[in-house]
Amino acid sequence: xxxxxxxxxxxxxxxxxxxxxxxxxxxxxxxxxxxxxxxxxxxxxxxxxxxxxxxxxxxxxxxxxxxxxxxxxxxxxxxxxxxxxxxxxxxxxxxxxxxxxxxxxxxxxxxxxxxx
Numbered sequence: 001x002x003x004x005x006x007x008x009x010x011x012x013x014x015x016x017x018x019x020x021x022x023x024x025x026x027x028x029x030x031x032x033x034x035x036x037x038x039x040x041x042x043x044x045x046x047x048x049x050x051x052x053x054x055x056x057x058x059x060x061x062x063x064x065x066x067x068x069x070x071x072x073x074x075x076x077x078x079x080x081x082x083x084x085x086x087x088x089x090x091x092x093x094x095x096x097x098x099x100x101x102x103x104x105x106x107x108x109x110x111x112x113x114x115x116x
Contacts, residue, residue: 010101013108027097030104034058037111041078053079062103063088 017025035054060069060082069082
C-alpha cells in the first residue's frame, strides 16, 4: 500500500470510529479503545494509571503479530498479560507512529470487522 492509500485507510478508520462512538478519535483514542476491547470488562471508570495500563495492553496486543509480545494469560482480576519476546527496533517517532497505525488498521480489520 502506498503512503497516500495508507493515510486514506487510517483516516477512514478514524472516521468510522468517530461515527460509531460519536466522538473524535486519534491514535491515543484508538489505542484506548483497543485496550478496552482486549480487557473485555465493559464500561467503567479508570484512574490515570489504569488508563495507561489499558493503553499498554493495546500496544502489547497490537505488536503481538509482529513477534514482539506473547500472550501469557489473564490474572485473577481479569487483566490480560503479555511477555516481551523481542526487543523493539530503534525507530524515529514518525516510524513508531506508522507502525502503530499499521497495527491498528490490521487489528480493526481482523478483530473488529463488525465495527469497521
